[in-house]
Amino acid sequence: MTTQTSKSDKTVIITGGNKGLGYYCAKAIATLDPNSHVIIASRNQKEAALSVKRLIAQTGNKSIEALPLDLASTTSIRTFVKDFAASNRPPLRAIVCNAGIQVVTGTTYTEDGFETTFGVNHLGHFLLVNLLLRHLVSPARIVFVTSGTHFPNSSPNQTLSMPSPEYRNAKLLAFPDLASTQKEEDAYTIGRRRYTTSKLCNILCAYELSHRLQFQGYSTQQHPITVNTFDPGLMPGTGIIRDYDLIKRFAWTFLLPGFRLFAPYVNTPNKSGKDLAKLILDPEFAGVTGKYFVGLRQVPSSQESYDRKKALELWETSIELVNLTPNQNHGYKLMLN
Numbered sequence: 001m002t003t004q005t006s007k008s009d010k011t012v013i014i015t016g017g018n019k020g021l022g023y024y025c026a027k028a029i030a031t032l033d034p035n036s037h038v039i040i041a042s043r044n045q046k047e048a049a050l051s052v053k054r055l056i057a058q059t060g061n062k063s064i065e066a067l068p069l070d071l072a073s074t075t076s077i078r079t080f081v082k083d084f085a086a087s088n089r090p091p092l093r094a095i096v097c098n099a100g101i102q103v104v105t106g107t108t109y110t111e112d113g114f115e116t117t118f119g120v121n122h123l124g125h126f127l128l129v130n131l132l133l134r135h136l137v138s139p140a141r142i143v144f145v146t147s148g149t150h151f152p153n154s155s156p157n158q159t160l161s162m163p164s165p166e167y168r169n170a171k172l173l174a175f176p177d178l179a180s181t182q183k184e185e186d187a188y189t190i191g192r193r194r195y196t197t198s199k200l201c202n203i204l205c206a207y208e209l210s211h212r213l214q215f216q217g218y219s220t221q222q223h224p225i226t227v228n229t230f231d232p233g234l235m236p237g238t239g240i241i242r243d244y245d246l247i248k249r250f251a252w253t254f255l256l257p258g259f260r261l262f263a264p265y266v267n268t269p270n271k272s273g274k275d276l277a278k279l280i281l282d283p284e285f286a287g288v289t290g291k292y293f294v295g296l297r298q299v300p301s302s303q304e305s306y307d308r309k310k311a312l313e314l315w316e317t318s319i320e321l322v323n324l325t326p327n328q329n330h331g332y333k334l335m336l337n
């Protein structure tokens with residue numbers, strides 16, 4: 001762990017902060033607010049240690065550390081929270097649920113037996129946030145990184161040409177019925193659909209959490225705990241398509257970044273990282289909760305993402321799947337409707 005400077009007055013946890021958007025968000029937070037203590041929550045300790053070193057050199061903020069977290073393992077998530085709670089750090093004021101994965105070469109499963117995309121992108125963050133709630137000190141902010149691909153194909157985001165999300169129920173996402181899906185679609189389409197559906201789940205989950213915090217009185221105007229969602233736009237060059245074939249990875253890394261010169265939805269991870277950092281730090285967003293941001297623009301998310309029935313079903317099933325018991329989010333009794 002990096003020695004923490006005494007002036008740090010807030011801790012910010014960023015999942016997947018070792019590369020891509022998460023790295024640039026960490027960099028922007030450490031720069032914009034030198035009083036922040038940044039935790040890079042990563043499954044790759046070697047890479048995370050190098051990222052911390054680089055971040056300290058680039059920002060001059062020495063209060064940056066790495067803590068091991070694998071969102072594909074509920075054991076790792078629980079250990080992360082225990083390790084976090086065991087040390088004396090500045091108050092936890094923000095959680096950035098940034099880590100994400102796309103699996104397009106066939107169905108894989110997490111350590112706990114959940115389909116990986118749903119397991120990491122949704123369930124992992126669901127458990128992490130719920131376990132960290134008792135450690136959050138208001139005013140506090142939680143941001144879930146989602147994607148414009150959560151819209152159905154008919155949306156303005158069709159340029160991304162990802163398959164529409166398909167939300168039937170959470171159990172089917174955790175334990176897909178391979179016999180029926182594989183007959184209809186190839187692994188590439190199935191994998192990308194799972195990704196867009198997981199990004200819809202991020203929004204359903206964020207809106208539900210925001211709702212529960214407000215209506216159960218844990219988030220008030222004087223002591224807000226806000227929960228928002230962030231679409232960084234298309235950021236070619238990041239590692240998100242690492243499971244794609246060589247030609248697509250080549251285009252993603254070397255050709256698509258040029259599109260940002262004429263396509264407004266194409267961003268660098270540096271630019272989107274700065275926007276994400278502002279959502280976490282700017283006083284302008286202090287009381288804003290339950291919203292969807294494209295960059296720093298607050299806009300409506302898809303119609304389906306406001307479906308409370310789906311959000312409740314997702315929430316209740318997720319509690320069951322990750323085995324969350326009432327005493328584990330003690331202080332915030334969010335399991336109640």
Ligand SMILES: NC(=O)c1ccc[n+]([C@@H]2O[C@H](COP(=O)([O-])OP(=O)(O)OC[C@H]3O[C@@H](n4cnc5c(N)ncnc54)[C@H](OP(=O)(O)O)[C@@H]3O)[C@@H](O)[C@H]2O)c1
Pocket residue numbers: 015016017018019020021022041042043044047069070071072097098099100101120145146147148231232233234235236238239240241269
């Ligand atoms: N790139 C885009 O165009 C785009 C567009 C819209 C939304 N997004 C969203 O932006 C977020 C960041 O993606 P990115 O583009 O920056 O991709 P990236 O470069 O691949 O970064 C993803 C991060 O997630 C981490 N991660 C993956 N699985 C994990 C696990 N099991 N446990 C802990 N960390 C894990 C990765 O860690 P490792 O280094 O260990 O793999 C990496 O740090 C994602 O939520 C993605 O859905 C991206």
